[in-house]
Amino acid sequence: MTEIDPLRLIDPQCYAEYGYPHEAWTQLRRETPVRFFEPPGWPSFWAITKHADIVEISKQPDVFLNGPGMTLVRERPDDLDRQAQQQIRTVINMDPPEHRAYRKIASAYFSPRALQSLDSLVSETATKLVDGLGAQGECDFITEIASQHPLKIIARILGVPESDEPFILRLTNELFGSEDAEFQRSEDRMEGMREMFTEFWSYFTRVMQERRSSPQDDLASVFANARVEGEPMGDLETMGFCLIAFTAGHETTRGAIGGGFRALIERPEESKRWAREPDLTPSAADEIIRFVTPVNHMVRTANRDYELRGEKIRQGDRLVLFYASANRDEEVFEAPSELLLDRRPNPHLAFGVGEHFCMGAHLARKTSGAIFRELTSRLESVELAGTPERVASNLVPGFKHLPIRYRFAPSR
Amino acid sequence: MKIIVDTDLCEANAVCMGICPEVFRVEEDDTLTILLQEVPENLRSQIEQAVRLCPRQALRSEN
Numbered sequence: 134m135t136e137i138d139p140l141r142l143i144d145p146q147c148y149a150e151y152g153y154p155h156e157a158w159t160q161l162r163r164e165t166p167v168r169f170f171e172p173p174g175w176p177s178f179w180a181i182t183k184h185a186d187i188v189e190i191s192k193q194p195d196v197f198l199n200g201p202g203m204t205l206v207r208e209r210p211d212d213l214d215r216q217a218q219q220q221i222r223t224v225i226n227m228d229p230p231e232h233r234a235y236r237k238i239a240s241a242y243f244s245p246r247a248l249q250s251l252d253s254l255v256s257e258t259a260t261k262l263v264d265g266l267g268a269q270g271e272c273d274f275i276t277e278i279a280s281q282h283p284l285k286i287i288a289r290i291l292g293v294p295e296s297d298e299p300f301i302l303r304l305t306n307e308l309f310g311s312e313d314a315e316f317q318r319s320e321d322r323m324e325g326m327r328e329m330f331t332e333f334w335s336y337f338t339r340v341m342q343e344r345r346s347s348p349q350d351d352l353a354s355v356f357a358n359a360r361v362e363g364e365p366m367g368d369l370e371t372m373g374f375c376l377i378a379f380t381a382g383h384e385t386t387r388g389a390i391g392g393g394f395r396a397l398i399e400r401p402e403e404s405k406r407w408a409r410e411p412d413l414t415p416s417a418a419d420e421i422i423r424f425v426t427p428v429n430h431m432v433r434t435a436n437r438d439y440e441l442r443g444e445k446i447r448q449g450d451r452l453v454l455f456y457a458s459a460n461r462d463e464e465v466f467e468a469p470s471e472l473l474l475d476r477r478p479n480p481h482l483a484f485g486v487g488e489h490f491c492m493g494a495h496l497a498r499k500t501s502g503a504i505f506r507e508l509t510s511r512l513e514s515v516e517l518a519g520t521p522e523r524v525a526s527n528l529v530p531g532f533k534h535l536p537i538r539y540r541f542a543p544s545r
Numbered sequence: 546m547k548i549i550v551d552t553d554l555c556e557a558n559a560v561c562m563g564i565c566p567e568v569f570r571v572e573e574d575d576t577l578t579i580l581l582q583e584v585p586e587n588l589r590s591q592i593e594q595a596v597r598l599c600p601r602q603a604l605r606s607e608n
C-alpha cells in the first residue's frame with residue numbers, strides 16, 4: 134500500500150504534468166473511499182471518490198451546500214479567489230430554496246425540445262470549422278476546433294456577433310484558466326481579474342440593454358427579461374447567468390472535444406466505427422464525456438455533522454466530489470477505463486447529479502456529438518504532431534494544445 | 546413495480562431516458578411518458594438507478 138500524496142489530487146501543476154490521477158483514485162476507491170486530507174497550503178478536505186457517495190451527497194443539497202465555495206482553491210493571503218467567486222452570483226453557488234427560482238429561469242431554454250432549433254446551427258458550424266482546416270496539414274486541434282465550436286454556439290445563443298468572438302475567447306480563457314500562466318494577462322492576479330470583470334460587465338450590460346428594448350428568441354433575451362418572484366432579476370444575477378454560460382459552457386465542452394479526440398486518435402478502430410455507424414453519435418458523445426470527465430471536481434460544505442461510510446464528517450467540513458473518479462468506479466461501470474462508444478446504460482456523473490445537475494448537458498452532448506460526427510466521417514488519417522499540453526487546473530484540466538497532422542475528405 | 550412522476554419537478558432533461566429508454570420517453574413537448582405501466586423484473590435495477598439519478602428527484606417507484 135503506497136501512501137497517497139494529496140497534492141496529486143489537487144495541485145494544478147500535477148494535472149498539467151501528469152493528467153488525471155486515476156491510479157491514486159483507484160487506490161482510494163479500494164482502500165479509503167472517504168478520506169480526510171490536510172495538505173500544506175491548501176484547505177483541508179474529504180476526498181470523495183465513489184459513485185454512490187457522490188450521489189448520496191448531491192441528493193441532499195440542504196445538508197451539503199454549494200454556497201460557501203464550489204471549487205478547491207489554494208489558501209492565499211489575499212483570499213482572491215473567494216472574493217472573485219462571491220462578486221457575481223450564479224445558480225451554481227446558490228442553495229435551495231433560492232436556487233430553484235433562479236434555475237427555473239433558464240432550464241426551459243436548455244430542454245431537448247427547445248434545443249432542437251439549434252441543430253442546424255450546430256452541424257453547420259461543425260462543417261465550416263472542419264472545412265476551414267483544408268484537406269490536409271497540421272494544426273493545433275484545441276485552438277482551431279475544440280475551442281471554437283462550443284464558443285461559437287454559446288456566443289450565438291447569447292447574442293454575441295462573430296466579430297466579437299476573439300474578445301470573448303480571451304476573457305473566458307483568463308477567467309477559467311486563471312491558474313495557468315499562459316492565460317494570465319498581468320503579473321498581478323488581482324488586477325487582472327478586476328480588469329476582466331470590468332470588460333465582461335460593460336460588454337454584457339450592453340447586450341442585455343439591447344435585448345430589453347428588442348427581445349428575440351434567444352438565451353440573452355431570457356436572461357435580460359427574467360423575473361424572480363414578480364420582480365425583474367437583479368444586475369448581479371443577470372450578469373451571473375451570462376458569465377456562467379461562458380465559463381460553465383465553453384472550457385468544459387472544449388475539454389470533452391479535445392480529450393475525446395485524443396482518445397480517438399489513439400483508437401483508430403473506434404473512430405472508424407463511429408464513421409460507419411453515425412447513429413452511435415448520442416451514446417458515443419455521452420461516453421466520450423464520461424471517459425474524459427471535463428469537470429474534475431466540485432466542492433460541497435457540510436452544514437451539519439454527517440456519517441458517511443463510517444467516517445464522521447463535521448459541520449463546516451469541505452467535501453471534494455471527484456467526478457472523474459466516480460466515472461471509473463468498478464462497482465458501476467464494466468471495463469471503466471475503456472472507451473465503449475455504445476456503452477449503455479451509462480449513468481456517469483460528468484454533469485453532476487441532483488440539485489445542480491448541469492443545465493447545459495444536452496447542449497454539450499449535441500455540440501460535441503456534431504463535431505465528432507463531422508470529424509470521424511471525413512477523417513482519412515490523423516496523428517499527433519507534437520506533445521499535447523494540459524491546462525494547469527484541478528477543475529477543468531483539459532488539453533490547451535493538441536498538435537495534429539491530418540488528412541480529411543471533402544464535406545458531403 | 547410502478548413508476549410515478551412528479552410533473553411539477555420534472556424538467557425534461559431525459560437523464561432517466563438515457564438510463565432506461567424502454568421505460569422513459571421525453572416527448573416533443575417536454576413531457577415525460579412512462580411507456581410501461583408494469584415494469585418487468587429484468588429492468589428493475591435500471592429503474593432504481595433512474596429514480597436515484599433523476600436530478601430533480603421527480604421519480605418514485607412503488608411495488
Ligand code: HEM
Binds near residue numbers: 199226385389484
Ligand atoms: C461537457 C461539457 C460540460 C460538463 C462536463 C459540465 C459539467 C457540469 C457539472 C459537473 C455541473 C454541476 C455542478 C455542481 O454539481 O455543483 C454543471 C453545472 C452547470 N452547467 Fe455544465 N457542464 C458542461 C457544459 C455546459 C454548458 C454547455 C452549459 C451552458 C451553456 C452549462 C451550464 C451549466 C450551468 C448553468 C450549471 C449550474 C446548474 C445549477 O447550479 O443548477 N454546462 N455542469
Ligand code: SF4
Binds near residue numbers: 559598602
Ligand atoms: S430524469 Fe427526472 S427530471 Fe429528468 S426527465 Fe426524467 S423525471 Fe424528468
